[in-house]
Amino acid sequence: MKDGQMGASNGVDEKFLKPYNPAETEDRIYRTWEESGFFNPDICIEKGVTEKDAEPFSIVLPPPNVTGTLHIGHAAMLAIEDILVRFNRMRGKRALWIPGTDHASIATQAKVENDIYKKEKKHRNDFTREELVKRIEQFAKESHDTIVKQLRKMGSSLDWSREAFTLDEKRSHAVRTAFKRMYDAGLVYRGYRAVNWDPKGQTTISDDEIVYVEERGTFYYLKYGPFVIGTARPETKFGDKYVVMHPADTRYAKYRDGQKLEIEWINGKITTTVIKDEAVDMNFGTGVMTITPWHSMADFEIAKRHKLDTEQIIDEHGRLLPVAQEFAQMKIAEARPKIVEKLREKGLLVKEEEYVHKVATAERTGGIIEPQIKLQWFVDVNKRFQFPGTWNYATGAYLPTLREWMHDALASKAIKIIPEYFDKTYFHWIENLHDWCISRQIWYGHRIPVWYRSTNAHGKSDGTTSDSRGVETYCGVESPEGDGWEQDPDTLDTWFSSGLWTFSTLGWPEESPDLHAYHPTNLLETGYDILFFWVARMILMSGFLLGDIPFHTVYLHGLVRDAKGRKMSKSLGNIIDPLHMIEKYGADATRLSLVIGATPGADMRLSEERVRGYKHFANKLWNMTRFVLEHGAADADVANRELTDIDQKFLAEFETLTKDVTADIENYRLYLAAEKLYHYAWHQFADVIIEESKPILKTGDEKAKRSRKDLLIHIFANLIKLLHPFTPFVTEEIWQSMPPPPGKNTRGLLMVSPWPKV
RNA sequence: GGGCGGUUAGCUCAGUUGGUAGAGCAACCCGUUUACACCGGGUAGGUCGCAAGUUCGAGUCUUGCACCGCCCACCA
Numbered sequence: 001m002k003d004g005q006m007g008a009s010n011g012v013d014e015k016f017l018k019p020y021n022p023a024e025t026e027d028r029i030y031r032t033w034e035e036s037g038f039f040n041p042d043i044c045i046e047k048g049v050t051e052k053d054a055e056p057f058s059i060v061l062p063p064p065n066v067t068g069t070l071h072i073g074h075a076a077m078l079a080i081e082d083i084l085v086r087f088n089r090m091r092g093k094r095a096l097w098i099p100g101t102d103h104a105s106i107a108t109q110a111k112v113e114n115d116i117y118k119k120e121k122k123h124r125n126d127f128t129r130e131e132l133v134k135r136i137e138q139f140a141k142e143s144h145d146t147i148v149k150q151l152r153k154m155g156s157s158l159d160w161s162r163e164a165f166t167l168d169e170k171r172s173h174a175v176r177t178a179f180k181r182m183y184d185a186g187l188v189y190r191g192y193r194a195v196n197w198d199p200k201g202q203t204t205i206s207d208d209e210i211v212y213v214e215e216r217g218t219f220y221y222l223k224y225g226p227f228v229i230g231t232a233r234p235e236t237k238f239g240d241k242y243v244v245m246h247p248a249d250t251r252y253a254k255y256r257d258g259q260k261l262e263i264e265w266i267n268g269k270i271t272t273t274v275i276k277d278e279a280v281d282m283n284f285g286t287g288v289m290t291i292t293p294w295h296s297m298a299d300f301e302i303a304k305r306h307k308l309d310t311e312q313i314i315d316e317h318g319r320l321l322p323v324a325q326e327f328a329q330m331k332i333a334e335a336r337p338k339i340v341e342k343l344r345e346k347g348l349l350v351k352e353e354e355y356v357h358k359v360a361t362a363e364r365t366g367g368i369i370e371p372q373i374k375l376q377w378f379v380d381v382n383k384r385f386q387f388p389g390t391w392n393y394a395t396g397a398y399l400p401t402l403r404e405w406m407h408d409a410l411a412s413k414a415i416k417i418i419p420e421y422f423d424k425t426y427f428h429w430i431e432n433l434h435d436w437c438i439s440r441q442i443w444y445g446h447r448i449p450v451w452y453r454s455t456n457a458h459g460k461s462d463g464t465t466s467d468s469r470g471v472e473t474y475c476g477v478e479s480p481e482g483d484g485w486e487q488d489p490d491t492l493d494t495w496f497s498s499g500l501w502t503f504s505t506l507g508w509p510e511e512s513p514d515l516h517a518y519h520p521t522n523l524l525e526t527g528y529d530i531l532f533f534w535v536a537r538m539i540l541m542s543g544f545l546l547g548d549i550p551f552h553t554v555y556l557h558g559l560v561r562d563a564k565g566r567k568m569s570k571s572l573g574n575i576i577d578p579l580h581m582i583e584k585y586g587a588d589a590t591r592l593s594l595v596i597g598a599t600p601g602a603d604m605r606l607s608e609e610r611v612r613g614y615k616h617f618a619n620k621l622w623n624m625t626r627f628v629l630e631h632g633a634a635d636a637d638v639a640n641r642e643l644t645d646i647d648q649k650f651l652a653e654f655e656t657l658t659k660d661v662t663a664d665i666e667n668y669r670l671y672l673a674a675e676k677l678y679h680y681a682w683h684q685f686a687d688v689i690i691e692e693s694k695p696i697l698k699t700g701d702e703k704a705k706r707s708r709k710d711l712l713i714h715i716f717a718n719l720i721k722l723l724h725p726f727t728p729f730v731t732e733e734i735w736q737s738m739p740p741p742p743g744k745n746t747r748g749l750l751m752v753s754p755w756p757k758v
Numbered sequence: 759g760g761g762c763g764g765u766u767a768g769c770u771c772a773g774u775u776g777g778u779a780g781a782g783c784a785a786c787c788c789g790u791u792u793a794c795a796c797c798g799g800g801u802a803g804g805u806c807g808c809a810a811g812u813u814c815g816a817g818u819c820u821u822g823c824a825c826c827g828c829c830c831a832c833c834a
Contacts, residue, residue, distance in 0.1 A: 012793095019796060194832090212831090219834095230834065244834090281833055289834045298832030358831095371832090421762065428761060428830065528829095563770085565827095596782080597771050602763080603827090605770060613783065616796040623794035630793070667774085675772075675781070690793070 012629045013737050020622035022586025022615075026729045030152055033732075038752050040159045041094040049752045050094055057088035058096045058518035060502050061151075061158060062526045062534070063166060065104035066143035067111045070150040072560045072568065072606065073527065075578035076598065078154045079591040080557060080670060081525050085157055086725040087665050090755040096518055098505045099151060099158035101144050103167035105445030105494040106209075108143075110201060110364050112136045112444075124202075129443050136444045140167075150579060155587045155728045157751065162514075164505045166497045167446065174504035175497045176449040176477045178545055183450075183475045185385050187402065187544065188438070190377050190450075194293070194300035195437050196360070197374065199318040200367025203441040204376055206493060207434060208532050210369060212358035221285075221350040222343060225263030225272060228350050230285040232357060233292075234339045235332050238266055238324050239311040240290035244302060247276040249287050266343065267325045277302050295371050314370055377439035377448060377490070379540075389547020405543040406430055406536055415539070417554045418668050419601040422531060429532050438493045445491030450475045453484040499537035502550040521551045528556040528601055555668055556601050560594065563607035581611050588727035589614035595726065596674045617678060618730045621723070624686055625734045628716045631697050631709060644704055647711045650689055654680075654715050661722055662758045674726050681719060689715070718756040 037043035044050035059081055064074055081097065089095035112135055116122055124132060144165070151158060164171060182188040195204045221230050227243055243261075245252045257276040262269060272290075279302055280289060293303035293310040303310055315321055320335055322328045327335045343349040360369040379402070387398040387405070400408065407430050409415050410423060417423055439448060451474045474480040479487070497504070502521050506514040520542070526534065535554055542550035561567060562574040569575070581590045592614035598604045643651060657680050664673035689712070696708045717738065724731040728751065735750035747753075 016793085019794085232834080279832090279834095284833045291834080296832065296834080298834070301832075419763095425762060425829065432830070532829095565770095599772080602771095607770085607783095609783070610770080612796085616794095619796045620794065623797090625793080627793035664774095669774075672772075672774085679781070686794085687798080691798085694793095 012626055016622065016626040016629070016737070020586075020619045020730060020733075022588065022618065022729060023583065025733050026153070026155070026582075026587055029729050029732050030155060033157065033749065033751055034152075034160070036749055036752075038089075038749065039097075039157050040161050041096050044089070044752065045094070050089075050092060054092055054094045056096065056518050056522070057085070057093040058098075058521040059085060059523045059525065060098045060505055060521055061100055061156075062524075062530075063100040063102035063164075063498070063501065064147050065102050065107055066140040066147065067104055067107050068143055069146050070578060072576050072578050072581075072594070074150075075154060075581075075590060076557060076560050076594040076604075077525060077527070078151065078156050079594045080555070080598075081523075082154070082156050082591075082728070083595065083670055083725040084523065084525070084665070084668075086728060086751060087755070089157070089751065090721065090724065090753060092754065094517070095157075096162075097156070097158050098162050098164065099148075099156070099160060100164035100166070100501070100505060101147055102498060103140060103165065103445060103494065105442050105491055106201065106203065106205070106364050106440060107494070108140060109136055109442050109444040112139050115139070124443075133443050153579060153582050153587060154591070157728075162505065166494070166501070166504075170507075171497060171500070171504050172446060173477065174500050174508055175446045175492065177509045178500055178541065179449050179492070179496075180475055180477050181545060182379065185544070187380050187383055187385060188377060189380055190375060192373055192375050193378070193435075193437075194295075194297045194371045195374050195376050196362075196369045197316065197372040198362035198365055198367040199316060199370055201362055201365040201442075202316065204374060204437055204439065205362055205364075205369075206437050206495075209363045210360045211363045213361050214356060215359045216354065216356055219353045219355045220340065220343075221352070223348045223350055224265070224288075224290060225261050227288045228286045229288055229290050231290075232355075233295075233336075234343065235320065235324075235327070235335050236292045236295050236313050237290065238320075238327075239294075239313050240265075240292055241270055241272050242275050242303075242306075242308055243272050243288060243290050244275045244277050244280055245288045246278060246280045246282045249280075249282050251287065264346070264348070266339065266346075266348070273308075275302070275306055275308070277305065294373050297371055300371070300373065310373060312373070314372075316372065318368075318370060376437050377488075377492075379436040379438055381433055381435055381540075385544060387543070387547055388545070400543075402540050402544065403430055403433055406433075406539050409539050409543060409549050414549050415552065415554060417556065419556065419599075422528060422554075422556055422601060426531060426536065429536065436493075438496050439488075439490040440493055441489075442491050445494060446497055448488040448490050448492060449477065450488045451480050451485040452488070453486065495533050495537050498534055499541035500545075502538055502542060503546060508546070519546070520549050523553045523555060524551040525555040525557065528558060531556065553668075557598065558601055558603040561603055561605050563605055565603075565605055576606055576608065581608070585611045585615035586618055586729065588618050588730050592617065592674060592678070592726060595670050596678065598671050600668065617682065618727060620682055620686060621720075621727070621730055621734065624681070624690065624716065625737065627690055628712050629738065631693070631712065641710045641714075642703070642707065643711060644707045647707045650711060650715070653684070654718070658718065658722060658756050659758050662755070665725070677719075677723055677726065681723065685715060685719060721750065721753060721756055724750050724753075 033039065038049060041050060045052050061081065062077065064070060085095050085097040113124055116135065179188060196207065196210060198205050217232055219230060219232050220234055221228050222234070224243060231237060255274045257274060259274040261272050261274065263272055279298065280287065291299035291302055292313065293299040293308065294312045295314060311323060313321055313323055314332065318332055320327050320330050327339060340349065361367065362369060381402040384399045384401055387400060407427065410426060417426065453472050455470045455472045474485065479485070503515060503519050506512060506519055508515055524535065538550040542548055559567065566572060566574060578590060589611050593606060593611040657676065661673045661676055664676070693708050693712060696704050700708070720731045720734055732750045735747055738747060740747050
């Protein structure tokens with residue numbers, strides 16, 4: 001459809017005789033928008049729609065994972081973001097919304113491995129690394145194509161010319177650059193530490209990827225020499241040769257730190273050493289415990305403090321090692337009852353208690369986490385670094401740790417979270433923050449840009465370090481020169497690359513014009529469930545690499561639940577598919593249903609009836625158009641209108657609405673803005689103004705008629721503008737059907753029409 | 759164990775700085791020759807979780823309690 005073509009005739013288009021049909025409208029309208037180029041702010045400037053030096057308004061799309069298709073939660077996110085982008089574009093800002101997708105390493109690989117196993121009964125290790133990665137890439141590409149289609153269906157005014165992928169060439173370069181800079185600053189290090197090992201996924205995961213599942217279990221009290229110790233995990237106790245108690249515990253005053261005792265244990269006599277440490281809770285159980293540093297974070301810390309030996313008891317597949325002797329090779333579930341039986345026979349089992357505890361499981365695979373001591377890569381959150389920017393919070397030199405910076409970015413109010421109460425959650429998380437384990441034993445993702453070789457075989461080259469065992473290490477953006485290098489086999493946590501998203505999409509590490517123009521971004525809109533995973537990591541990365549915040553405002557939306565408040569899931573069969581809703585009721589109705597009643601930070605309930613209700617609203621607008629066009633004909637000469645008193649009143653009322661709605665959107669109260677518009681359009685404009693217009697237009701005097709006609713077209717045209725961010729398709733279609741304003745032969749596109757004056 | 763949020767009409771939720779409660783949906787009654795039945799007109803429905811306090815006045819502020827939900831946590 002060419003601009004203005006529809007509006008050229010005097011009569012009302014025949015299509016208004018039928019109900020509004022989103023299915024045969026929306027794709028066509030989206031194509032018109034896309035072909036206009038106005039999703040791209042550069043084109044807006046080029047074509048004179050936006051001022052060259054206009055204020056920017058930038059958002060990055062939280063990149064959907066290429067693990068499948070978009071769900072209703074994505075639809076809610078897209079609706080909110082598109083509303084804000086369209087609003088700001090119409091207000092004359094350089095509005096930029098960057099699309100992209102996320103490779104989501106572990107999630108995508110797990111999904112593909114699952115599919116392959118279902119169809120072909122093959123495991124990861126039946127493929128070479130290259131073969132499997134190829135299969136995953138194929139899947140990722142298909143997912144990407146589906147997702148991109150869905151983004152368009154929702155009406156998202158994304159600048160497709162700037163589309164990015166977290167694993168494409170430019171983003172990979174950004175990731176390697178970021179890693180290298182952090183490595184050089186000592187903020188990224190490699191070390192042996194107790195980490196969360198997922199035996200099912202065969203990889204380490206970060207603290208944030210753990211989900212605690214409540215479980216009933218047995219708590220055992222065991223005789224350990226002269227002591228009684230408690231444990232939920234007897235299968236880890238074979239190697240326990242340290243017994244720990246609080247230094248101030250008078251019950252055990254006669255044992256001194258470092259004292260050795262010969263005791264009878266599971267598989268015979270052992271020597272144990274007494275350790276005094278304040279980490280022990282005197283009031284819990286007997287106040288004595290043995291430690292298994294290899295398989296417990298807490299025990300590992302104690303072992304580190306006292307420089308104790310550590311020994312692995314359970315292997316990476318969850319089987320007992322030879323230290324367990326007769327139980328070696330057994331899986332934990334199988335071994336536990338047998339070990340308890342043996343303890344009972346030996347008279348070492350004092351008593352058993354039923355109790356409820358929380359088991360750590362891997363978010364993606366459901367595997368039960370087994371802490372293991374492993375050589376992994378970490379981000380040090382407690383090491384000071386020279387802050388690269390001129391951060392206004394700091395007076396003088398600013399040498400924060402990453403933790404301090406993440407805290408300060410919010411505490412200084414440079415970043416504002418909506419709703420505000422999430423500040424507390426964020427600060428609480430930071431207080432408990434440990435170093436971030438970033439290496440994964442996964443094949444799909446950003447390979448760690450570090451290479452190793454033996455120094456014995458080769459001369460030492462520049463930019464490398466060499467350790468005491470003669471292993472030379474090189475970290476670089478590009479692979480090293482020379483022979484014999486082998487790259488670290490691990491890949492990076494997917495959030496490492498997403499952490500760069502606000503600026504890697506704008507061309508960083510290049511000093512690109514986009515980066516200057518649009519960073520820090522204005523808004524980051526995402527679900528509260530990834531506040532730590534993503535929002536915090538973006539702040540971390542942006543602070544260290546750019547010396548700045550990544551965004552000014554964070555808008556957190558809640559979960560979309562079903563009508564009964566349950567999470568939507570395949571197993572419950574209560575999933576509402578946004579595409580299905582769009583087909584049935586249109587994208588505008590779907591958007592409204594996800595915005596009205598959705599307050600920031602709060603979960604919302606959605607039912608199909610709701611969506612249907614808003615389809616009726618689109619149709620109501622459609623019919624209002626028909627009435628207005630039949631009676632109002634053309635735009636009035638706005639400047640020289642002479643209105644009757646009653647029409648003045650209606651006009652003033654509308655101007656108040658315009659003011660309120662504008663303020664609501666500016667303050668991110670979209671649920672209020674949308675509801676007010678809905679209410680005004682239906683119950684004021686249609687029910688009152690149109691209804692009262694009928695007798696006036698029929699029998700009123702000329703002045704009253706003239707005034708009312710002017711009023712109708714004026715309010716209606718502006719109302720359509722106010723509604724456009726919320727229901728873009730039907731409003732654009734209506735706009736294109738209205739006759740051009742006086743003195744012009746086209747209305748142009750509504751999406752770039754100026755917002756009504758406030 | 760620590761923290762956060764919620765509790766307002768049958769259901770879903772608003773209520774921005776304290777001024778005698780609102781919307782949508784549902785229900786009930788009436789209405790159909792032109793904007794719209796994907797409609798119009800009307801009716802009914804709430805001791806704002808409980809208790810106390812501040813105030814001339816509290817859904818709105820303070821304190822305590824109850825219930826629901828969520829997040830965090832290395833009590834072995």
